[in-house]
Amino acid sequence: MKIAPSSIDLSESSSSLIARVGQVMAVIITLGLVSMISSMLVTESLNGDAAQINKAGALRMQAVRISRAYFVDQSPTKEQVRKEIHTFNLHLTSLFHGKQLTDEQDTIVGKQYEKILSLWQQVNSKSMSTKQLSEEQLAELVHSYDRFVDKLDELVDLLQLESEKKLSFLRLIQGITLLLVIAVASFVLIKLNRILIVPLKQLVNVAEQAGKGNFELKASYNKNDELGVLAQTINQMSDELKLTYQEFEQRVDNKTQQLSRTNQSLDVLYRAARNLAGYTLSEQDSASYQIDHQIIDELVQVLGFGKIKIEVNDSKQNNLIIDVYVNNIIDNICFNYHKFPLEKQNRLFGYLIWEIPKGKQVHDWQQQILQAMADIIATAIELDQKRTSENRLVIVEERAVIARELHDSLAQSLSYLKVQMSLLTRKMQKNLPQAQVEETIEDIKEGLNSAYLQLRELLTTFRLKLDDPAIKNSLQSTVTEFSAKCQYNIEFTYQLPQNYLSANQEIHLLQIVREALSNIHRHANASKAGISILLDDDKVKVQIWDNGAGLSESHNEQGHLGIGIMQERAKSLNAALYVEARAEQGTLVRFEFNH
Numbered sequence: 001m002k003i004a005p006s007s008i009d010l011s012e013s014s015s016s017l018i019a020r021v022g023q024v025m026a027v028i029i030t031l032g033l034v035s036m037i038s039s040m041l042v043t044e045s046l047n048g049d050a051a052q053i054n055k056a057g058a059l060r061m062q063a064v065r066i067s068r069a070y071f072v073d074q075s076p077t078k079e080q081v082r083k084e085i086h087t088f089n090l091h092l093t094s095l096f097h098g099k100q101l102t103d104e105q106d107t108i109v110g111k112q113y114e115k116i117l118s119l120w121q122q123v124n125s126k127s128m129s130t131k132q133l134s135e136e137q138l139a140e141l142v143h144s145y146d147r148f149v150d151k152l153d154e155l156v157d158l159l160q161l162e163s164e165k166k167l168s169f170l171r172l173i174q175g176i177t178l179l180l181v182i183a184v185a186s187f188v189l190i191k192l193n194r195i196l197i198v199p200l201k202q203l204v205n206v207a208e209q210a211g212k213g214n215f216e217l218k219a220s221y222n223k224n225d226e227l228g229v230l231a232q233t234i235n236q237m238s239d240e241l242k243l244t245y246q247e248f249e250q251r252v253d254n255k256t257q258q259l260s261r262t263n264q265s266l267d268v269l270y271r272a273a274r275n276l277a278g279y280t281l282s283e284q285d286s287a288s289y290q291i292d293h294q295i296i297d298e299l300v301q302v303l304g305f306g307k308i309k310i311e312v313n314d315s316k317q318n319n320l321i322i323d324v325y326v327n328n329i330i331d332n333i334c335f336n337y338h339k340f341p342l343e344k345q346n347r348l349f350g351y352l353i354w355e356i357p358k359g360k361q362v363h364d365w366q367q368q369i370l371q372a373m374a375d376i377i378a379t380a381i382e383l384d385q386k387r388t389s390e391n392r393l394v395i396v397e398e399r400a401v402i403a404r405e406l407h408d409s410l411a412q413s414l415s416y417l418k419v420q421m422s423l424l425t426r427k428m429q430k431n432l433p434q435a436q437v438e439e440t441i442e443d444i445k446e447g448l449n450s451a452y453l454q455l456r457e458l459l460t461t462f463r464l465k466l467d468d469p470a471i472k473n474s475l476q477s478t479v480t481e482f483s484a485k486c487q488y489n490i491e492f493t494y495q496l497p498q499n500y501l502s503a504n505q506e507i508h509l510l511q512i513v514r515e516a517l518s519n520i521h522r523h524a525n526a527s528k529a530g531i532s533i534l535l536d537d538d539k540v541k542v543q544i545w546d547n548g549a550g551l552s553e554s555h556n557e558q559g560h561l562g563i564g565i566m567q568e569r570a571k572s573l574n575a576a577l578y579v580e581a582r583a584e585q586g587t588l589v590r591f592e593f594n595h
Helices: 017-045 049-072 079-093 103-129 135-211 226-277 293-303 315-320 364-429 434-462 471-486 503-524 560-572
Strands: 307-312 322-324 335-344 347-357 490-494 529-536 539-546 578-581 587-594
Touching: 017 135, 049 079, 049 135, 079 103, 103 135, 135 226, 226 293, 226 364, 293 307, 293 364, 307 364, 335 364, 347 364, 364 434, 471 490, 471 503, 471 529, 503 529, 503 539, 503 560, 503 587, 560 587
Parallel strands: 490 529
Antiparallel strands: 307 322, 307 347, 335 347, 529 539, 539 587, 578 587
């Protein structure tokens, strides 16, 4: 936003508020200086007035002392009188020493001072010329001194009057200056309120309303001064802000629409991903494993026009082929086709095709949404194929384990029975004693019973399912089952996070635990057993122990006690299984594998 510079130059304008403030300050400073200088001058003229009044008063007292000295000093020389007269002369001559008199003072005080000097000469000549005074002369001399003292009183009054005049003049100057300052200050305050405070309040109100989004209010101050420039600038800024605000509102609306569209697109893509998460080839007849037509309808609504068709190369995945049309598209309109490959890991599974009428403009965000949908579908197909491959691998591995278990248990028992049947046939052909024949028959019965028990255990193992989503609960059920068989409690410690193991790892772990507990039940003759499954440095450590009879010398023989089956399952976990004697008593089965 650019503000055009003002064409008003206020640097030397007389209407400038700064110039006005300068003029007012100059007036106030001038009045202050006049008042201060006048006060200093008047104060300077008052300097020494108090001393003069004191000296004049002292002359009165000195004259009274002289007149009284004539009565006290009766000596012919009159030394005391002479001393007093000498002192009086000194004080009288130094009364106005160093003091400049004004014309008016020179006229009034000076004349009075001359009268005093003249009268003093007369009085002093009489007192000094007469050596021995009579009572009449003495009385006349005292009377002369009294008249002289009256003249001194008049001089003191004149000096006091002159000092009071100066003080009155000083008060007048200060009073006039104070009144002028008050008048100027009042005038300035009134003008300040009219030309500064009121316009400033208006400008502040305009700024506050602009801050609240109301740009209609304008400043009406239009004088040729700083506030006028400020008012013009604020009005211009308000207009610019109004345009900018409208532009921002439009941009916000556009962004809101984009966010709403994006949110709707993400919702459609999320539900499509969730819908395709369980897609499998083996369940293609189930509607729950197909792309919901409603999701495609909503995707078309987000795009705004056109139709969507998904074509998969593999004919087995025909349940993913979907055609969705928008009602307002006429069939005979020519279409443009935009293909988005269903590609994952450099494998092309098909195409997502968007058919749009010619003349329609395609935006980047539309292509991004369709490509995201294509990636979701390709991921679902790839995951389905991976699950199929994994399931096949698991089936193959499980069949190998079943074959191994059948070979190590039931097949060996049947082979043993076959040998015993051959032996029985040969004994009967040779007509051997009945006791030997019955012995062989008993061996066959025991073999049949053992084979039957092994068959039941194998059926139980093959029917085992992880119905509970938590492997801990399945293990706990197994521990409870074998605790009842063994007639003692089996300790169980499980410290793995929930859902830490994969499904393949869980089934192998459960089968190994069951086989080990089965060995403890059948062969250990123990009174105590336990299972410990712990997590240590990202490794799952498993230990199964008992305090039974321990290992026989032939425990390492192939197929003994199902050890080969447990080692086969441990190998599927990329682990090595160890069966060893415990230091205390009994047997320890241990192995560890990575997550």
